[in-house]
Amino acid sequence: MSMVIQEKKVLIEEIGLILSERAGLAPLAARIYATLILSSNEGLTFDEIIDITEACKSSVSSNLNVLLQLDYVEFYTKSGDRKRYFRTSPNFVKNAMKQHGNLLNKELEVINKIRDYNKLNNPDKYNNDETVGNMYQDYLVAQLESINKKVQEISDLQNQT
The missing domain is CATH 1.10.10.10 (Winged helix-like DNA-binding domain superfamily/Winged helix DNA-binding domain)
Known part of the structure; x- marks a missing residue:
């Protein structure tokens, strides 16, 4: 071989x-x-x-x-x-990115629910974890924005051809 x-x-x-x-x-x-x-x-x-x-x-x-x-x-x-x-398929990359974005959205929803729950029921934990939680949430939002931007760029490129 x-x-x-x-x-x-x-x-x-x-x-x-x-x-x-x-x-x-x-x-x-x-x-x-x-x-x-x-x-x-x-x-x-x-x-x-x-x-x-x-x-x-x-x-x-x-x-x-x-x-x-x-x-x-x-x-x-x-x-x-x-x-x-x-x-x-020429749509694979765009679809894969959309799928990843959907997972990020779900993760953000869960994080928000956790933070809301801890804010009401575990205020000490909420206050101690707030900075790290905010940093992670900011990271996920930035990733999601980046994905959405690239998906749009791919769509624009595909529409040109």
């Missing part, structure tokens, strides 16, 4: 592990997505994905359907060719 192919396999596994953890994808779905990230814009056929992942047809099919539903991948066909070609 050539060094390039071995390096690609290691990179696919590394990307797959991160995607599996971060996006909550099944390991095979994460590896399929990682494979598509590293493939050309021409995409890969279903059979090529099976060969690369060394998984059975039904597993690849199920996981591709999940990736399609999540808008992580898209498919297209070529004129005169019955095969479907799969590639990464």
